[in-house]
Amino acid sequence: MINNRTNCRSAISDLRARIGQIERGKKSTRLEFIPPSVLGTGITELDSHLPDGGLTLGALHEITIPTPADTAAATSFCMSLLSSLLRTRKGIALWCQNSEMLDTGEIYPPCLIQHGIDQDRLIFLRLKRDDDILWAMEEALNSHGPACVLGEIAHTNLTKTRRLQTAANEADLPAIILHPGWQGTWNSAAATRWRIKTTQSRPYGLAKTLNEPGNPLWQVELYRCRRGTPGIWKMEFQNEKGNLSLAAPASNGSDNSCSADIA
Amino acid sequence: MKLADARAIFPKLTVEPTQIQKDKAMLEKIRIWCSRYSPWTSSSEIQDEQEKEKKDPNLILEGPGGGGIWIDATGCSHLFGGEEIMLTDLVNKINQIGFVSKAAIAETRGAAWALARYGQNNQKNWTIAPLGTARETLAPLPTAALRLSYTTRLNLQKVGLHTIGDLLKLPRATLSARYGTTLLKRLDAAIGKVSESISAVKYKEPLYVRISFSEPIGNSEDFRAALEKMLILLCQKMESQGVGARRLIFTLYRVDGSIEQRLASATHPIRDVITLKYLFNDRINDIDPGFGVDATTLFAERTEALGDTQAKLSDDRKSNNFELLIDRLTNRFGNEKILSPRITESHIPERAGTLSSITEKHRNADIKHKNIIRPVRLLYPPEEVETIGLVSKLLVEPPSVFRWRKVLHKITLSQGPERISPEWWRLGNTGTRDYFQVEDSRGRRLWIFKETNQGSKTTRWYVHGLFP
Numbered sequence: 168m169i170n171n172r173t174n175c176r177s178a179i180s181d182l183r184a185r186i187g188q189i190e191r192g193k194k195s196t197r198l199e200f201i202p203p204s205v206l207g208t209g210i211t212e213l214d215s216h217l218p219d220g221g222l223t224l225g226a227l228h229e230i231t232i233p234t235p236a237d238t239a240a241a242t243s244f245c246m247s248l249l250s251s252l253l254r255t256r257k258g259i260a261l262w263c264q265n266s267e268m269l270d271t272g273e274i275y276p277p278c279l280i281q282h283g284i285d286q287d288r289l290i291f292l293r294l295k296r297d298d299d300i301l302w303a304m305e306e307a308l309n310s311h312g313p314a315c316v317l318g319e320i321a322h323t324n325l326t327k328t329r330r331l332q333t334a335a336n337e338a339d340l341p342a343i344i345l346h347p348g349w350q351g352t353w354n355s356a357a358a359t360r361w362r363i364k365t366t367q368s369r370p371y372g373l374a375k376t377l378n379e380p381g382n383p384l385w386q387v388e389l390y391r392c393r394r395g396t397p398g399i400w401k402m403e404f405q406n407e408k409g410n411l412s413l414a415a416p417a418s419n420g421s422d423n424s425c426s427a428d429i430a
Numbered sequence: 431m432k433l434a435d436a437r438a439i440f441p442k443l444t445v446e447p448t449q450i451q452k453d454k455a456m457l458e459k460i461r462i463w464c465s466r467y468s469p470w471t472s473s474s475e476i477q478d479e480q481e482k483e484k485k486d487p488n489l490i491l492e493g494p495g496g497g498g499i500w501i502d503a504t505g506c507s508h509l510f511g512g513e514e515i516m517l518t519d520l521v522n523k524i525n526q527i528g529f530v531s532k533a534a535i536a537e538t539r540g541a542a543w544a545l546a547r548y549g550q551n552n553q554k555n556w557t558i559a560p561l562g563t564a565r566e567t568l569a570p571l572p573t574a575a576l577r578l579s580y581t582t583r584l585n586l587q588k589v590g591l592h593t594i595g596d597l598l599k600l601p602r603a604t605l606s607a608r609y610g611t612t613l614l615k616r617l618d619a620a621i622g623k624v625s626e627s628i629s630a631v632k633y634k635e636p637l638y639v640r641i642s643f644s645e646p647i648g649n650s651e652d653f654r655a656a657l658e659k660m661l662i663l664l665c666q667k668m669e670s671q672g673v674g675a676r677r678l679i680f681t682l683y684r685v686d687g688s689i690e691q692r693l694a695s696a697t698h699p700i701r702d703v704i705t706l707k708y709l710f711n712d713r714i715n716d717i718d719p720g721f722g723v724d725a726t727t728l729f730a731e732r733t734e735a736l737g738d739t740q741a742k743l744s745d746d747r748k749s750n751n752f753e754l755l756i757d758r759l760t761n762r763f764g765n766e767k768i769l770s771p772r773i774t775e776s777h778i779p780e781r782a783g784t785l786s787s788i789t790e791k792h793r794n795a796d797i798k799h800k801n802i803i804r805p806v807r808l809l810y811p812p813e814e815v816e817t818i819g820l821v822s823k824l825l826v827e828p829p830s831v832f833r834w835r836k837v838l839h840k841i842t843l844s845q846g847p848e849r850i851s852p853e854w855w856r857l858g859n860t861g862t863r864d865y866f867q868v869e870d871s872r873g874r875r876l877w878i879f880k881e882t883n884q885g886s887k888t889t890r891w892y893v894h895g896l897f898p
Contacts, residue, residue: 246806258752271807271896272808273810274785275779275807275808276771276782276783277802277804281803286771289770290756290769290770291771292763294767306755310752310755312751312755313752313755365873367842367873374845379845379867380844
């Protein structure tokens with residue numbers, strides 16, 4: 168019986184590998200599992216939930232911002248991802264900004280220090296039209312130049328996102344779309360789709376006594392994940408250390424939540 | 431004579447400081463202009479450089495502000511109708527440019543130099559030494575006309591040898607024994623016993639390619655093919671000159687005589703055909719062919735030295751790729767759209783961090799204040815909010831409720847105040863600001879401040895940034 172089970176399990180994992188490979192479009196003569204390059208987010212629960220053990224690098228990821236008030240949270244989440252990526256990979260990241268998103272404020276460079284991003288490793292491109300941003304992202308991916316490509320896009324569709332996903336796959340570079348959700352939504356070919364909402368913070372210790380805001384707390388929802396399942400987590404951004412961690416479950420007078428340092 | 435003495439003698443003396451580099455540049459330009467008479471030109475600056483290389487600084491003969499051009503006009507004078515006409519033309523034209531000049535033609539370089547500077551020019555400002563008359567024409571000239579060093583000239587004067595004729599009368603062995611071989615060399619060169627050539631500057635081919643078509647072309651595919659052909663030729667030329675292109679102009683000539691132009695520029699010199707073609711890629715789609723294009727040209731307007739390209743390591747390729755991408759994006763969207771974060775030392779938040787164009791060179795401030803928490807997004811300019819309810823005037827406290835962008839925010843938690851005073855050394859100051867990090871009942875975290883103007887006692891509240 169046990170033998171059967173192990174046989175089944177290996178057969179299933181083989182099948183998964185083959186399907187995964189076909190999906191990723193890599194043509195190889197041997198059907199062995201080429202593990203895709205991943206970015207560990209540093210949060211074990213999140214990493215074990217994601218199908219590849221982390222954020223797949225050669226793919227398109229979308230982060231939806233439900234309301235304008237959540238813009239800062241989503242931007243910070245993006246920056247945390249970018250920060251861990253730039254720590255493991257060489258190169259400069261390209262962030263294509265949409266001038267309409269400037270309504271919610273411009274990205275303030277000093278916060279880059281807090282997130283652990285070196286100013287010389289990030290370049291912004293400020294454009295007006297979504298199509299231009301999509302073009303620039305695709306060009307950037309095809310050139311194999313940057314370490315990561317981000318774009319703020321309000322409107323797009325399945326075809327265009329599929330093109331980006333293919334380009335990201337070919338180049339083995341991550342592409343991230345930051346999307347103001349209040350401007351509309353679309354069908355997407357992205358590998359993962361996230362929604363970040365800001366929630367009330369839970370100060371502790373001295374901050375609690377003085378009635379000051381605690382570390383930023385967000386509700387991070389993975390609402391679509393290819394080859395995986397959706398999930399929802401509460402995450403905390405440690406202001407002092409500058410990294411993300413899973414928030415401890417709510418209980419009165421709770422201590423510091425367990426945090427994992429980014430690899 | 432010292433300047434003070436000269437001024438004493440003539441108080442209205444005009445004095446100009448020497449600008450050696452500019453003089454050199456001007457001389458070079460004149461030299462290039464002189465190539466209309468002969469392709470073989472050189473300038474005294476260049477000769478002086480060569481003499482310097484031979485480690486004989488005494489032979490530098492032109493003072494600052496002066497200068498001469500050598501032209502090897504062998505076989506060229508008939509094109510102008512004769513030596514006389516050629517020289518008249520030369521001198522007149524240079525006069526028109528604004529310089530006073532003297533010219534001479536002789537059978538040797540040394541003789542020409544001597545006659546131009548020391549010859550009896552009469553009114554014409556030029557001399558021609560007929561063939562075979564070198565000795566006679568040179569004899570009356572002073573010894574300085576032989577391009578000798580100062581010490582040699584002094585020595586000659588002391589002994590009473592003032593003209594070249596005097597030197598010619600003396601036995602050669604004596605001359606070399608007393609004054610060295612240089613004097614003899616110069617003398618021989620001047621009378622033609624020894625040949626002395628002008629080493630001309632190599633003619634720099636302009637980086638320009640042109641293709642014409644037997645039938646007018648009209649679609650972008652053809653334009654691209656023409657561009658590629660021209661790029662191949664241009665890159666070969668650039669390789670022979672050891673340069674790379676930084677700015678290219680692609681011109682199309684239509685059958686009706688009108689012109690269409692496209693520009694591409696790069697931040698570093700490029701000599702690779704594929705890369706340069708890539709830069710032009712999107713520009714070609716919107717070219718209007720009109721009734722057809724029958725010729726195209728490609729001109730490298732700006733180039734920079736580029737050595738032989740080495741085999742690239744994978745690292746270099748990645749950074750090259752990124753630079754290329756930035757070039758491509760710059761060409762399509764413009765320089766100002768590509769921004770880089772800048773952090774400066776300033777207490778005023780909107781000055782401390784900005785996004786500015788990538789072309790501005792700067793030095794990022796050393797960031798020591800790592801622990802100050804700053805918002806992720808900043809509003810430019812800060813937006814005023816309407817406070818609702820009482821705000822204590824004595825205590826520095828944020829309002830408990832305020833309206834921002836038509837939305838009501840109820841503050842539950844707040845941290846502060848952080849006082850940021852205006853920078854008194856700058857003009858156009860802000861008032862004193864007291865900043866608070868606040869969180870409202872919905873979990874939105876904002877950076878707000880209270881601004882007190884010194885003049886009016888009013889206080890106003892603004893939202894400056896958003897925290898995650």
